[in-house]
Amino acid sequence: MKAIRIPGGLSFRAEPRALAVICGLTVLALAAGVVLIGTGDFSIGPADVVSSLLGSGTPAQDFIVNELRLPRVLVALLVGASLGISGALFQSISRNPLGSPDVIGFGQGSSVGALTVIVFFQGGAVAVSFGALVGGLATGIAVYLLAWKKGVHGYRLVLVGIGAAAMLTACIHYLLTKSTLVDATRATVWLTGSLDGRDWAQVRPLFVLFVVLLPVVLGYGRPLRMLEMGDDAAYALGVPVQRTRTVLMLGAVLLNASATAAAGPISFVALTAPQLARRLTRATGPNILASACMGAALLVVADWAAQRLFGESTLPVGVLTGMVGGVYLLWLLVTERRAGRI
Numbered sequence: 001m002k003a004i005r006i007p008g009g010l011s012f013r014a015e016p017r018a019l020a021v022i023c024g025l026t027v028l029a030l031a032a033g034v035v036l037i038g039t040g041d042f043s044i045g046p047a048d049v050v051s052s053l054l055g056s057g058t059p060a061q062d063f064i065v066n067e068l069r070l071p072r073v074l075v076a077l078l079v080g081a082s083l084g085i086s087g088a089l090f091q092s093i094s095r096n097p098l099g100s101p102d103v104i105g106f107g108q109g110s111s112v113g114a115l116t117v118i119v120f121f122q123g124g125a126v127a128v129s130f131g132a133l134v135g136g137l138a139t140g141i142a143v144y145l146l147a148w149k150k151g152v153h154g155y156r157l158v159l160v161g162i163g164a165a166a167m168l169t170a171c172i173h174y175l176l177t178k179s180t181l182v183d184a185t186r187a188t189v190w191l192t193g194s195l196d197g198r199d200w201a202q203v204r205p206l207f208v209l210f211v212v213l214l215p216v217v218l219g220y221g222r223p224l225r226m227l228e229m230g231d232d233a234a235y236a237l238g239v240p241v242q243r244t245r246t247v248l249m250l251g252a253v254l255l256n257a258s259a260t261a262a263a264g265p266i267s268f269v270a271l272t273a274p275q276l277a278r279r280l281t282r283a284t285g286p287n288i289l290a291s292a293c294m295g296a297a298l299l300v301v302a303d304w305a306a307q308r309l310f311g312e313s314t315l316p317v318g319v320l321t322g323m324v325g326g327v328y329l330l331w332l333l334v335t336e337r338r339a340g341r342i
Helices: 016-037 046-053 059-094 106-121 125-147 154-178 181-192 200-219 221-227 231-236 241-263 269-281 288-308 317-338
Strands: 002-006 010-014
Touching (some): 016 059, 016 288, 046 059, 059 200, 059 221, 059 269, 059 288, 106 125, 106 154, 106 181, 125 154, 125 200, 125 241, 200 221, 200 288, 221 241, 231 241, 288 317
């Protein structure tokens, strides 16, 4: 680890390997984004995509790149990064590799909020996004309060969250049975998780919330690292344990809820991105920036694969991440059981 100085007399410590991984994942995510922008019925080469992004393309290319496809890629990058950070925070707070928002109920809470707006109010895209945000936040508060007993223990949080996920899944099925055929179709499409049709209306609020929450989360990086050693050790080192855990859980819930509101429930990115990032960096702690870059890269690559690897038919990206993530979860469970941790 070495100290890096920046203008203004500020400095921070960073692992050279972690910095290299972050830079590499950032380049991968941006390069995959350029390729994804050029993918479609009207194919555009990477060089022409870059020219259009810099304002030097033809009028037709500029319209396709900047108005039709760039918002989709930006939503993918922001949603992937938000899910990656959210997963890293939950896994660090719970000290459990299964502490992911789509495993412990927060994704299901956002889905219930969105479906409530669709089924009972026939709300538009903005209203559905607001419902998903409120549902995710309400679920996070409820799980936190139910898991509270002289503090929040990691395994208790996971167990309460899994129970909440089961109940919320039942609520989703109930809402589908109460809906009309048109609303049920719309709800089912939303539940698959997709980036189709995303425009600047989804980019702006997602970007603002991400920019606001990222510095807050990074500011609590050192206390979070102390929390991973246990509450007693963190108390001894002067960390305000419950305040730190509450602030970080709120940030993680908001990041996950905003991502779900923008793209629907994208499964397993929040689970896999932090663990893959930690394996690459080989660094202790939550690896917040590495998890964000890994999540962004995973989602952009998954969206490209969903469009290109299945012939003329394209899959919603949530379907592909669900299939791949399910295999990863089974592998993780077997690995953790062999290691005696579950």
